[in-house]
Amino acid sequence: MSQTVDRALSILPLLAQGPADLGQVAERLGVHKSTALRLLRTLHEHGLVYRQQDQRYRLGARLFALAQEAVENLDVREIAHPHLVELNDRCGHTVHLAVYEEQEVLYIDKVESRYPVRMYSRIGKPVAITVAAVAKLLLADLTEPERRAIAEKLDYPMYTSRSTPNAAAFLKELAVVREQGWATDLGGHEESINCIGAPIRGADGRVVAAMSVSAPNVVVTAEELLTLLPLVRRTAETISREYSGTNRPKKV
Amino acid sequence: MSQTVDRALSILPLLAQGPADLGQVAERLGVHKSTALRLLRTLHEHGLVYRQQDQRYRLGARLFALAQEAVENLDVREIAHPHLVELNDRCGHTVHLAVYEEQEVLYIDKVESRYPVRMYSRIGKPVAITVAAVAKLLLADLTEPERRAIAEKLDYPMYTSRSTPNAAAFLKELAVVREQGWATDLGGHEESINCIGAPIRGADGRVVAAMSVSAPNVVVTAEELLTLLPLVRRTAETISREYSGTNRPKKV
DNA sequence: ATGGGTGTTGCATATGATGCAACGTACTTC
DNA sequence: GAAGTACGTTGCATCATATGCAACACCCAT
Known part of the structure; x- marks a missing residue:
């Protein structure tokens, strides 16, 4: 303008x-x-x-x-952080927090794995939007036309053989995620890394952020990781409650 | 303009x-x-x-x-990183890398302590310029009038009783650092945290960055930390050599 | 010395940024 | 439920201000 x-x-x-x-x-x-x-x-x-x-x-x-000050001013992040740390204490794996903004998903917080094998990611870095568990959670909450519009526009890089191959598959996956209320990424970004994630919701029920736990195959198998799902979902719900309580959006 | x-x-x-x-x-x-x-x-x-x-x-x-892309484009950072990791492997403490730019000193890389007690700092965050070891190193390399000009303009917050109290004390400290080629911060920022640092120089001898090792009193005493000085200085020199070799500035 | 490359400045022109006032819309208040 | 208030938004006339030009200054290389 x-x-x-x-x-x-x-x-x-x-x-x-x-x-x-x-x-x-x-x-x-x-x-x-x-x-x-x-x-x-x-x-x-x-x-x-x-x-x-x-x-x-x-x-x-x-x-x-x-960028620093900006990230520190995000309320969700502030509220979620101690819970992410606690989750990391319990399971030892890398914990991520991400938000959706203007067609992009990006990490806004991260607690490092206690294990020596760490995955590469960084706060502020845009997420592999077509495969990451947090991305699926955040996009799944959009309206149907929005999801469709975005899915059409995206590229679908085949990071691995299990990456989401195209828009149709992605939309289908989003529908599943939307339905079940949690998401996974089983080797879709890096062959040996699995993630499970859950959404964080505001007072109005809309997804405001998403969190995930990531671990490489060499530490735990995908099946073992999935046993953490209840814990992850509980943590996400705790954060959601706290966020809805203290910080009520003015509108909608 | x-x-x-x-x-x-x-x-x-x-x-x-x-x-x-x-x-x-x-x-x-x-x-x-x-x-x-x-x-x-x-x-x-x-x-x-x-x-x-x-x-x-x-x-x-x-x-x-x-900000992300910017930090990834800094040559010093790229060259220094593996050495910082190695240093961290050897001593276990938090390692920082910082540069001086436009009257500010800021962290551009960090390797976290292996010990559970960590210090709060973040890449991109401006450094407590009057007390941090890295800040002293970077400012000590400026010309005398520059140092004086900056020292006059700064505030001297008393984070602790051992913080640099005023411009005169700061200039004196910079002279010492300039002379000896290394710097410390012994509880000047946070009562219980000590740091030792060394400068990284370009081909022309000018200080282009500074690195430091930080550890809280509860893990090692200041005396014990000081025994790491030779190791820190050696690491800084290794980085300096590599930086000067591969990346010769076009001018000056 | 000489020439090409690059960054810098002053200036006249008209492009494009500005404030105004009027409108729309949502949320409050009586 | 109607009137009131606060806030974001739009079109427009005015002139402030961003623009390109051309000339200059500087550094390096030949």
């Missing part, structure tokens, strides 16, 4: 791919060098870009600080 | 403090509601702000993703 701001903000994802000099930025924005310079200067003043010694620009420090 | 972009970007730190509605944003920016609306819409399109159910705006998901 605002051309100038729009151009300025377009610089950020561009620099996320790696440092670039003034000329490159101007070219990729399709504007004159002097224009790019002024935009970069403004971004610089706000600490969003940084000028390294070779004069090239890259993303700046304040970006981290902002 | 660009008023429109400047205003738009000012919204981000404002929202970092917590969600706000259109009126609040407009008021705090000192612009008309309609102007604020357009700016927010543009930020929204880029995923930097998110509109929650109660219509209020808060920081958005893409911010995490950007």
Whole structure:
């Protein structure tokens, strides 16, 4: 809606791919060098870009600080955290918390496994949306047309032979998840890793977040992991209750 | 330099403090509601702000993703990481990596302690600049006028009785650190936590990053921690060599 | 010295951001 | 249940402000 701001903000994802000099930025924005310079200067003043010694620009420090503060301001996260820790204490595996936002699912909290074998994931990192248990839970709660629209738009990368292959399979899976109130990812993202997850609901019953427990085959089999399901669901329900109680959304 | 972009970007730190509605944003920016609306819409399109159910705006998901990509693009971090892990394997304590940027020191990597007692810190979080060992290392490398200028501008919060009390003490401490080539923080940030740190240098000898090992008193005393100093310094030197070798800055 | 590459500045132009006022809609209050 | 209030939203006329241009400054390489 605002051309100038729009151009300025377009610089950020561009620099996320790696440092670039003034000329490159101007070219990729399709504007004159002097224009790019002024935009970069403004971004610089706000600490969003940084000028390294070779004069090239890259993303700046304040970006981290902002992301940091942002994640700390999420109420669900604050309420859920102690429960996630407790769950991790009991079962020892990696515990994740994720939310859905603007067509993306992303981790907002994580408690590391006590076992030496850990999975790679990181807070803020977008989730493999077509296979992750938390993603299924979050998407399953959308309305039917929304689910359909998103399923159509997604890519279905075959991380493993058990990855969700296409939109039809995904929609079917979402229906199952919606019905049963929990979800799994059995080797769909990484061959040797299984997850089970449960939804966290607000006062109105809508899913506001999802949590999951992940463990590699070498530690526990999928069957053994599934025995934790009641525990995971209970934890999710506890968090849901607490969230609904203390933090009642103003609307709907 | 660009008023429109400047205003738009000012919204981000404002929202970092917590969600706000259109009126609040407009008021705090000192612009008309309609102007604020357009700016927010543009930020929204880029995923930097998110509109929650109660219509209020808060920081958005893409911010995490950007910060994520940004941190992954830092060469020092990439090179240092395996060495930090190895150091952690050997001593078991929390290991931090930090850089200095635009008057701020911030953690860009962290390997968690193996001991149950962990310290609170997070990647992207600005460091307690007047007391942290890594901050002393990074600031000590600046030129004398730079150090003086920054020391004057800082606040000196007394986290504990052993925190750096004022600019004079800080400058003196920086001189010591500069001289000896390593730094400590003995209970200056949290009464029961000690740190020792060493600098990582580029090919030109300038300090590009700093690393530290932190441990609470209940695990090891300050004296015991200090016995790790040679190991920490060796690790820092190994990283420095590797960084200088593979990644020669184009200029200076 | 000379030339190409890059970043930077001042300036005239008109694009595009701004505030205004009016409208829509939801939630409150009497 | 009607009137009132608060908030977000839209179209529009005005002029502030972002833009591209051209000239300049600088660094490195030849």
